[in-house]
Amino acid sequence: xxxxxxxxxxxxxxxxxxxxxxxxxxxxxxxxxxxxxxxxxxxxxxxxxxxxxxxxxxxxxxxxxxxxxxxxxxxxxxxxxxxxxxxxxxxxxxxxxxxxxxxxxxxxxxxxxxxxxxxxxxx
Numbered sequence: 001x002x003x004x005x006x007x008x009x010x011x012x013x014x015x016x017x018x019x020x021x022x023x024x025x026x027x028x029x030x031x032x033x034x035x036x037x038x039x040x041x042x043x044x045x046x047x048x049x050x051x052x053x054x055x056x057x058x059x060x061x062x063x064x065x066x067x068x069x070x071x072x073x074x075x076x077x078x079x080x081x082x083x084x085x086x087x088x089x090x091x092x093x094x095x096x097x098x099x100x101x102x103x104x105x106x107x108x109x110x111x112x113x114x115x116x117x118x119x120x121x122x123x
Contacts, residue, residue, distance in 0.1 A: 003113055004045040006036045006062060007080070008054045012102070016049060019106050019112060025034070033057025037065050040072060047076045047113050049100075052090055063094045066099040080104060080111055 001110050003020050008031045009011040028043050030036050034056035039047075049065075052059035066072045077096040081087035084101040091099035099118040100108060105106060 001047060001113060002043065003027045004036065004040065004043060004048045004055060006033070007051045008032065008046065009051075013024045015106075016104075016109060019109060021068045023110060024114075025113060031055060033059070033061050036062050039101070040066065042070060044071055045075055045079070049078050049080050049109075049112075050096075052079055052081050059090065060094075063090075063096070067094075074109060075117070 003025050003068070005013050005016045005020075005027060007016065007029065013029040013031065017027045020027045026046070028039060032055040040062075048061045050062060061096070062071060063077065064082055066075065077094075079087045079091050079099040080102060081099065082102040087099040087101060090096070098112070100112065111118055
């Protein structure tokens with residue numbers, strides 16, 4: 001599975017990337033909206049974990065770009081945010097596949113990427 005992690009917190013980005021790569025996924029971590037916009041049409045991820053407050057723009061800019069690019073129409077999108085109410089609103093407004101409040105457990109991260117239900121202890 002190809003996963004893009006859009007997260008400007010380097011520790012979180014590297015943790016997510018390391019865990020998912022150890023599970024056999026091809027992961028591209030980016031720190032800004034600008035980099036995400038540049039890499040999305042080339043990398044074409046199966047799943048994107050998207051922080052909404054990122055450098056060089058917002059998660060909304062990334063979502064708008066994705067909605068206009070047919071190559072990305074099958075990409076599953078999960079909003080990951082330290083602001084649960086904002087994440088929930090954005091997930092509903094943009095009709096994403098879901099949202100996760102930080103900190104995200106590694107079990108939940110793995111489940112989301114695999115397309116499995118969120119583990120009961122993380123609901």
